Amino acid sequence: MRVIFIAVLMLVLCTGCWDLKEINSLAIISLAGVDKDPESGDLLAYYQVINPTGLSTRQSAATKAAVYTFHFRDFSHGRFTEQTGTSMPRRFFTAHLQSYLISERYAREGILDLINFIELNPERRSSLIVFITDSPMHTVMNSFTPLDRVPGRFIRALSNQYKPNFSMSVYPIRFKDLAKDINLHTPTILPIIHYHGEKPSSNSDRVEEIDASEDGISFKVGAVLIHSRMVGRIDEQSKILFFIMNKKYRELTETVEIKGKHVDVTAKNLNVKRKWIKPASELSFQITGDLKILNNQQTSKMTVQNLHLIEEAFNRKLEERVLALDQMGKTKGWDMLGIQDNGGNEKTWRQTKVTIKVSSRMTTTGNTSTPYLEE
Known part of the structure; x- marks a missing residue:
């Protein structure tokens, strides 16, 4: 009986769900x-x-x-x-x-x-x-x-x-x-x-x-x-490139031209490493990634040499685009590559020389190595 009395007393003292919100x-x-x-x-x-x-x-x-x-x-x-x-x-x-x-x-x-x-x-x-x-x-x-x-x-x-x-x-x-x-x-x-x-x-x-x-x-x-x-x-492409260069994003879709034909590729697992070249007036970027072919308009058979051409074209285009992003930012006063926040001088960051080295490798080419041709 005493146990029941104590239990009832405790219930009386409880405040209940004081912060309950009815939906x-x-x-x-x-x-x-x-x-x-x-x-x-x-x-x-x-x-x-x-x-x-x-x-x-x-x-x-x-x-x-x-x-x-x-x-x-x-x-x-x-x-x-x-x-x-x-x-x-x-x-x-x-x-x-x-x-x-x-x-x-x-x-x-x-x-x-x-x-x-x-x-x-x-x-x-x-x-x-x-x-x-x-x-x-x-x-x-x-x-x-x-x-x-x-x-x-x-x-x-x-x-x-x-x-x-x-x-x-x-x-x-x-x-x-x-x-x-x-x-x-x-x-x-x-x-x-x-x-x-x-x-x-x-x-x-x-x-x-x-x-x-x-x-x-x-x-x-x-x-x-x-x-x-x-x-x-x-623009959208520059936005994605900004995130990639600041190590926040890992994928990029790009179109390259091989012998006058378009090839669409996606770069995955992009990794960016930066290194200052002494004295600290040159900043070097090393970019690696895996390529996948999305669309191939070439009429020639897919060979090892052809794959290397695609890799080289992608590397070259990405290097050019990163340098263009850096130059655009320096012109406008936007530190798009994060030079100042990663060891660069706040007063002379616009004079910092930026070098880019891209190394990609083709990992996925599709279901066929030979394109279908019109008769």
Whole structure:
């Protein structure tokens, strides 16, 4: 009897799940975006809240949208959580936030205040991936996406296509990466989201169309950020090459020309080693990788000599492209090869001579060594 009394007493003293959150009382944020008014300096925040009934297979015509977008205006990041209570009938909840979008004009002004807000707030997730958008934020945040009805998941899935080829399968575009590299001279490269269309596809009929590229979201070019400020943009190939040379990415697709014919190859397991040549005014890069033929338009039989020609052509082209990337960066003042952060002089890094040596080997040629020819 005494044991039962003690047990009941202990239950009375228990507080229960004091931090329990009812799912129906939460506004679950899937995608967030932030812009900045260049005239007033006010911040414009956008939040996409998941609509559970919109994700259900059994839904009425009035609940087709998988998410609803709310937007707010204020002068400080910390004020938006309180503002959400003015129009969201549920509690603001960011634990399932997929991605974060930043407008290009805000990025060019500098996003140090946003990085500090994310890093210092324990309720925010610094592992969130970040994108720059060169399209109007209102347009991007109010458009349906194909194959995945939740835009936040759609955008994150785009970045996941690249993750397996990054070191430790981590795409270095998170808030924690921005914070870690903020004092480095080597730029940070973020993907730029672009919306193809003149107006948002905010009607659910958009997903019934077969042309998924029309009025859709994609990213190809990269935004160059130095010390948390966007200073320019680079094309997709240069973006991938930047990650390779800074030992963050391991794969590259290239087209070489052999006797007037195109050969598409993929280089895998790319490894980059750098070495300073004394005195420290010349930096040498050694690049190795395994080649795989994707498409061969040659009409001649695949021989050992022919394979060597492909290897040599790839080596030569990659060397030229790395030197072009280095020269472009030095012209613009962007240390694309990380010279200053790897032993180079901050004042004379532009005068550093860069030499490239690429050694590749063909490992996969396809199912046939002789191409099919027209009779």
